[in-house]
Amino acid sequence: MDTQFEKRKQGRGLLFGSIAGFAFAVMAWGMDALQLAQAHVAWPLAKFLPGLVLCMLAGGLAGWLSIRTGKVWAAILLWLALAGFFTWLVMWLQLEFSPRLFEAFDPRIGDLIFYPALDREIQYWAFTFVVVAFVSILCGLLEIHLIDQSMLGQGSLALLSPLLISLALFGFAGVSADDLVTKNFRTPILAMDKLIQFAIDNEGKELPPVVARQQRLSVVKDLYGVIDRPRSLILTGYDRTLGQMEILVDFSGKWVRCTVIYNQPTMCKISGLPPDQLRFAGI
Numbered sequence: 529m530d531t532q533f534e535k536r537k538q539g540r541g542l543l544f545g546s547i548a549g550f551a552f553a554v555m556a557w558g559m560d561a562l563q564l565a566q567a568h569v570a571w572p573l574a575k576f577l578p579g580l581v582l583c584m585l586a587g588g589l590a591g592w593l594s595i596r597t598g599k600v601w602a603a604i605l606l607w608l609a610l611a612g613f614f615t616w617l618v619m620w621l622q623l624e625f626s627p628r629l630f631e632a633f634d635p636r637i638g639d640l641i642f643y644p645a646l647d648r649e650i651q652y653w654a655f656t657f658v659v660v661a662f663v664s665i666l667c668g669l670l671e672i673h674l675i676d677q678s679m680l681g682q683g684s685l686a687l688l689s690p691l692l693i694s695l696a697l698f699g700f701a702g703v704s705a706d707d708l709v710t711k712n713f714r715t716p717i718l719a720m721d722k723l724i725q726f727a728i729d730n731e732g733k734e735l736p737p738v739v740a741r742q743q744r745l746s747v748v749k750d751l752y753g754v755i756d757r758p759r760s761l762i763l764t765g766y767d768r769t770l771g772q773m774e775i776l777v778d779f780s781g782k783w784v785r786c787t788v789i790y791n792q793p794t795m796c797k798i799s800g801l802p803p804d805q806l807r808f809a810g811i
Contacts, residue, residue, distance in 0.1 A: 533679070538595045540675050540687055545591020545610075547691050548667060548698040549583035552614060552660075555702025557621070560710050567721040570760040570778070574629050575621040575710070586613050587698075594671050604668035611664035615657040618705045619649075622713060630762060640776060640785075642765035652709055659704040663697045716773040716788040717763050723748060723793045724777070728756050747786075747793045754779040754798070 557576040564572035590610040594603035623643055631638040646652065674690035681687075727748045740746070748755060757779040764785075765774040777784040777796075786796040 537675060537679055538592055540678060540690070541595030541671065542588045542592040543687070544667075544671055544675060544690055544694050545594070546584045546588035548591065548610075548694045549585070549587025550580065551695045551698040552587070552702040552705070553580040553583040555699045556614075556618060556705040556710065557702075560706060560714055563714060563718060567718050568759050568761055569717055569721070570762050571629065571633060574626050578625065579617060579621055582617060583614065586610055591671065594668065595675055598672065600669060600672060603671055604665055607664035607668035607671075608661055611657060611661040614660050614701070614705070615653060618656055618709050619653060622710060630764075637762065637764060637776060640764045640774075642774070644766075644768050646770065647768045656705050656708050659708070660701045663701040666697055667694065712770050713763060713766070713773075715791050717761055717775055719791050720775050720777070720786055720788055720793050721761055724751075724755060724759065727751070731756065744793055747796050750798065751779075751784060751796060754782045754784070757782065 553576065557579045561572045561576040587610060590606045594606050597603065597606075623646075627641045627643045631641060670693065671690070674693065678686045678690050723744060726743050727745055730745075731752065735743075735745070759780070760778045762776045762778070763773060764776045766772065771790055773788045775786045775788060777786060783799040784796050785799060787794050
């Protein structure tokens with residue numbers, strides 16, 4: 529009976545941690561993926577799917593081991609280790625994994641991709657870790673007590689309170705990670721897609737000059753022969769301060785290279801060569 533009780537308890541710890549990982553991944557990359565998909569960005573799930581799997585596995589392991597040890601100090605250490613892993617994952621998926629995946633999906637863009645190390649990159653790591661670690665310490669302090677209390681209750685509803693706490697805490701951590709890191713790479717590409725969509729919606733219309741300037745329509749003035757084609761956008765590069773972003777827009781085989789500076793589209797240029805020749809020309 530005791531063995532069965534302990535297995536149920538550890539199973540609830542596993543679920544507690546898995547829900548934490550799920551909440552973190554959904555808020556750190558899931559909302560990002562949704563916005564990228566709506567903005568015609570290629571491979572919008574590139575960060576979310578691996579992030580979801582890895583976070584749920586790591587969170588489940590931390591939650592299970594915390595209950596298995598039964599020691600609050602051990603639980604805090606385990607959840608702090610999880611915070612370190614989540615922080616690393618936020619940076620790695622954005623800066624290392626994504627460009628490699630883009631090149632694997634389409635080797636033609638390999639020579640266009642430039643993802644350098646960031647200036648003050650340690651600050652992105654530190655700020656993200658501080659937020660996630662704060663949440664992790666709370667979970668380390670609370671998990672054993674919450675799971676013990678749930679074992680005293682009757683039915684599956686007894687587990688609802690711990691799971692909601694886990695969901696809320698790591699949902700907050702995921703939102704913070706997105707705001708501190710991922711948002712910096714999403715906002716410029718959303719701005720570029722918004723400009724393209726505005727140009728399509730107003731093609732052939734007489735707009736007041738002030739509106740045209742505000743919307744920066746001059747940036748896409750040379751694209752009206754291709755702009756209404758189905759498109760996909762890829763963030764191919766950035767400078768070390770994240771002030772300038774380079775975006776490749778594929779208009780159904782016609783490639784356009786665009787520059788966004790501090791979230792303001794500034795230039796778009798149609799590539800003079802077909803996609804399969806770009807890499808050999810060094811463009």
